[in-house]
Structures are given as C-alpha cells and as structure tokens.
Amino acid sequence: MKAERIESSLQRRVWSFNRRAETVERQIVLLTDGAAEAETGQERLGMQAPALLWAGDLQPGRLIVEAGSTGFRGHVGNALLVDAIGEQAESVDLRYLVDRDFVLSLAGQAERTAVVSRCFEGILSELRQPQEGSPLLLSALLRIVLVTMMRLSGAHEISLVGAGEKAGLLQRFRQLVEMNFRSHWSIATYADALGISTDRLHAICTTGIGKTPKALVSERLAHEAALRLDRSAMTIQQIGHSLGFADPAHFSVFFRRMTGTAPGAYRRERALARQHGITAPSTSFTDWP
Structure with missing residues (x-):
C-alpha cells in the first residue's frame, strides 16, 4: 500500500x-x-x-x-x-x-x-x-x-436482500464456507445449516454462479492454499495441516488436482516470479472464490 x-x-x-x-x-x-x-x-x-x-x-x-x-x-x-x-x-x-x-x-x-x-x-x-x-x-x-x-x-443488506431469496441463500452459503472451509464440511452439512436440501443448494449455486457447491468449496480451499504457499514461511506439511488435511500426501494430491501444479513446484515458481518482479495475478472478489 x-x-x-x-x-x-x-x-x-x-x-x-x-x-x-x-x-x-x-x-x-x-x-x-x-x-x-x-x-x-x-x-x-x-x-x-x-x-x-x-x-x-x-x-x-x-x-x-x-x-x-x-x-x-x-x-x-x-x-x-x-x-x-x-x-x-x-x-x-x-x-x-x-x-x-x-x-x-x-x-x-x-x-x-x-x-x-x-x-x-x-x-x-x-x-x-x-x-x-x-x-x-x-x-x-x-x-x-x-x-x-x-x-x-x-x-450487507444490499448483498443479502437486493437480488431476492436465492441470492440471500447463496450469500449465506458463501459466509458459511468462509467460516468452515478449513473444517471440510460436507455439502449436506452446509445445506442443513441453511435449512434447505442439498438439491436446492446445488440448484442455487449452479444457477447463480455456474458451479456446484462442492466446486465452490474446493476452489476456496485451493485459493487459500495458494496464498499460503506464496506468502507463508510454513512448510508444505504445516500448510496442509492448517487447512484441515491430516495427510500431507492428500493435500498435495488435492492441490495438484485443483491447480495442475504440485505445492512445492508452485512455491518455487512464485519465488522465482518475485525475483523477477512479477506479482501474483489480481483477484476479483466479485467472482468468489
């Protein structure tokens, strides 16, 4: 800044x-x-x-x-x-x-x-x-x-009320994800917390954003992992554990599946990019996650 x-x-x-x-x-x-x-x-x-x-x-x-x-x-x-x-x-x-x-x-x-x-x-x-x-x-x-x-x-009122009930439920789902994505809640647990069925949650997400609830949660988790790999001094094992992965191998498989790059390789790429003055791509918070 x-x-x-x-x-x-x-x-x-x-x-x-x-x-x-x-x-x-x-x-x-x-x-x-x-x-x-x-x-x-x-x-x-x-x-x-x-x-x-x-x-x-x-x-x-x-x-x-x-x-x-x-x-x-x-x-x-x-x-x-x-x-x-x-x-x-x-x-x-x-x-x-x-x-x-x-x-x-x-x-x-x-x-x-x-x-x-x-x-x-x-x-x-x-x-x-x-x-x-x-x-x-x-x-x-x-x-x-x-x-x-x-x-x-x-x-807060605009985002929850401005576009009707479905937009409000989608916003509440996002809030729940923000609080609980590291705990690896199931989609059924999110739906129960919202007081709706998993089918309705799926319909709200795919209609409103074009992605399934599972995809949204996974992308939020992968986004956080990328941020921590880029900017944290923690080991890959520590980062995985902080994001709810008990097994480092599971974290590596997840990150590679989501990004196409292994955690260690991603961290090295970002370190090299910083040496050349290349910053991480800008994120639009409107298109969460």
Missing part, C-alpha cells in the same frame, strides 16, 4: 492511476475539506467533503482535487487487501464491496470521519518507518476503513 496526505493548494491538482498494467491497484480517498472528482472508466464520481471514495474496478482513471481541498489518498495492492478482508463471515460482504466504485458521504458522521482519519495517519506513519509486524498493522488499519465503508454503504 502507498498513501499520502492531500495538502491544501492554491491550484487544482490531478493524479492519474492504473495507467500501466503492472501498477493496477484499488484507489481510496478520504476528503476532509473541499471538493474532488474521480474519473474511472466511463464514470465520474463527485466528492464534497467530508467523504470517502473507493475505486475498486481497477480501470484507468484520474483524481481531480479542487484548490484548497485536504485529505488523504492511497492505493491498495491485492495482497494487503486479501489480508484486510480476512476470513470471517462478514468478509463476504467486504468482497462484495471492494470491486466497485462509489463515494460515501461522511456528513454528520464526525466520529467515523475521525476514525478513518486516524487510520490514515497510522498508515502514513507505518509506511514512513516500517517496523516488525508492519504488514499486520497495515492490514488491521485498512480493515477498520473497509468495515467503516461497509457500514456506511449498507453492503
């Missing part, structure tokens, strides 16, 4: 973003005074302080800040965003939120404005002087900002 303070200026300022494929990231702006506008894709998002802007669709654009305006701006890489979103039930609502562009008014929200401002101050401080545990602290501060956005936007 990178961030900077928007200082008051006598002239309008313009920042471009996501112009180069290798630097595509999500953008965030907290405007504490003045006015601004973000142009992303074909959309224009106006801001009147106090307000929060999130540009999550990864399209090229620019931020135009009027003279005299103040606040903070930053851009968030995928790895930090994954950490900040986490693995709780509410994480699904955050995933729903972060691939979208929107502006949230903070008028009449003095306490929330202060919280987000303090988070930005903490982020700037940590970026200036990184210390042991800096990535963990940055993800925690970003999570506070994301949850604040979720509460302001009503993303």
Whole structure:
C-alpha cells in the first residue's frame, strides 16, 4: 500500500492511476475539506467533503482535487487487501464491496470521519518507518476503513436482500464456507445449516454462479492454499495441516488436482516470479472464490 496526505493548494491538482498494467491497484480517498472528482472508466464520481471514495474496478482513471481541498489518498495492492478482508463471515460482504466504485458521504458522521482519519495517519506513519509486524498493522488499519465503508454503504443488506431469496441463500452459503472451509464440511452439512436440501443448494449455486457447491468449496480451499504457499514461511506439511488435511500426501494430491501444479513446484515458481518482479495475478472478489 502507498498513501499520502492531500495538502491544501492554491491550484487544482490531478493524479492519474492504473495507467500501466503492472501498477493496477484499488484507489481510496478520504476528503476532509473541499471538493474532488474521480474519473474511472466511463464514470465520474463527485466528492464534497467530508467523504470517502473507493475505486475498486481497477480501470484507468484520474483524481481531480479542487484548490484548497485536504485529505488523504492511497492505493491498495491485492495482497494487503486479501489480508484486510480476512476470513470471517462478514468478509463476504467486504468482497462484495471492494470491486466497485462509489463515494460515501461522511456528513454528520464526525466520529467515523475521525476514525478513518486516524487510520490514515497510522498508515502514513507505518509506511514512513516500517517496523516488525508492519504488514499486520497495515492490514488491521485498512480493515477498520473497509468495515467503516461497509457500514456506511449498507453492503450487507444490499448483498443479502437486493437480488431476492436465492441470492440471500447463496450469500449465506458463501459466509458459511468462509467460516468452515478449513473444517471440510460436507455439502449436506452446509445445506442443513441453511435449512434447505442439498438439491436446492446445488440448484442455487449452479444457477447463480455456474458451479456446484462442492466446486465452490474446493476452489476456496485451493485459493487459500495458494496464498499460503506464496506468502507463508510454513512448510508444505504445516500448510496442509492448517487447512484441515491430516495427510500431507492428500493435500498435495488435492492441490495438484485443483491447480495442475504440485505445492512445492508452485512455491518455487512464485519465488522465482518475485525475483523477477512479477506479482501474483489480481483477484476479483466479485467472482468468489
């Protein structure tokens, strides 16, 4: 993550973003005074302080800040965003939120404005002087900002209610998977927790996403395994155990079946890619898992 303070200026300022494929990231702006506008894709998002802007669709654009305006701006890489979103039930609502562009008014929200401002101050401080545990602290501060956005936007109600009963059940299934995929629940157990039959759960998933419940759970597990192989210092056996595999061989067979690559080979490929400055492919949280 990178961030900077928007200082008051006598002239309008313009920042471009996501112009180069290798630097595509999500953008965030907290405007504490003045006015601004973000142009992303074909959309224009106006801001009147106090307000929060999130540009999550990864399209090229620019931020135009009027003279005299103040606040903070930053851009968030995928790895930090994954950490900040986490693995709780509410994480699904955050995933729903972060691939979208929107502006949230903070008028009449003095306490929330202060919280987000303090988070930005903490982020700037940590970026200036990184210390042991800096990535963990940055993800925690970003999570506070994301949850604040979720509460302001009503993303939970939108994601559960906006598209009707089937969409709500699908969202609840995703939440249950997020909490229990490491426990290797059976599809029947998920269906029982939702109060529906396995046949209905299968129909909801295949109609809504085009994948079976089993495929969704397996892909979520494989996605987590890939993240840990890429970014964790744990051994392959430890990673397998942390994901509910008692036998390392079973974990290796599962990962190879899902990705076409053995865990050890995947880890070596990612290490070599990092040496050449190649980051992991960006993930769209809308298309979970």
